[in-house]
Amino acid sequence: MLTITVAQDGSGDFASVSEAVLAVPYACAAEIRIGPGVYREKLVCEKQDITLIGAGMESTRIVWGDGGKLPHPDGRPTHTFRSYTAFFSGERLRVEDLTIENDAGPGAKAGQAVAAYVDSAHAVFEKVRLLGNQDTLFCAPLPEKEREKDGFLGPGRFAPRRRAGQAPSITTIVRSRETLISSLAGRMPCLSSVPCAR
Numbered sequence: 001m002l003t004i005t006v007a008q009d010g011s012g013d014f015a016s017v018s019e020a021v022l023a024v025p026y027a028c029a030a031e032i033r034i035g036p037g038v039y040r041e042k043l044v045c046e047k048q049d050i051t052l053i054g055a056g057m058e059s060t061r062i063v064w065g066d067g068g069k070l071p072h073p074d075g076r077p078t079h080t081f082r083s084y085t086a087f088f089s090g091e092r093l094r095v096e097d098l099t100i101e102n103d104a105g106p107g108a109k110a111g112q113a114v115a116a117y118v119d120s121a122h123a124v125f126e127k128v129r130l131l132g133n134q135d136t137l138f139c140a141p142l143p144e145k146e147r148e149k150d151g152f153l154g155p156g157r158f159a160p161r162r163r164a165g166q167a168p169s170i171t172t173i174v175r176s177r178e179t180l181i182s183s184l185a186g187r188m189p190c191l192s193s194v195p196c197a198r
Helices: 017-022
Strands: 002-006 030-034 037-040 043-046 049-053 060-064 086-102 116-132 137-139 180-183 189-191
Touching: 002 017, 017 030, 017 043
Parallel strands: 002 030, 030 049, 037 060, 043 086, 049 086, 060 086, 086 116, 116 137, 116 180
Antiparallel strands: 180 189
């Protein structure tokens, strides 16, 4: 298993989580250890078998600020499914001891703000705090029919949609007292291998 460290002070292999994820070959099992700090980045993690471990929910935070009503670089509104702070897909995902936050702001101004968009076959979140506005945690797949034109723009926009009756992508989500999902809309927290050489 490949092990990578991330530290903002330069003492790790990388200074950002995104750089560390990009360095992992898709089929290589990897563990990324993320040091304390606020990592202001939009994370896309499409790996076969990856683990992200922070230094604690209070110490390690991945934060971004896209909202569904805010403009996207392509000129259209961002919409819900492109508003994520972290997007995960692949076979096996484990996330521990960190916070993933979308700080776009109140829904009336920013729209829906997804913290984590998860489209992995197996996903485990343990001692993770997710903060966003409505759809704080979005577990794929998307519904088959769009309610509005281009409403499903997102990381899986051109991926085939699953048909009714097919198993959902998320087969394992660990919810414990240590895992906290909080939405600004509700204002109530919800408790809820391939060998590689470096």
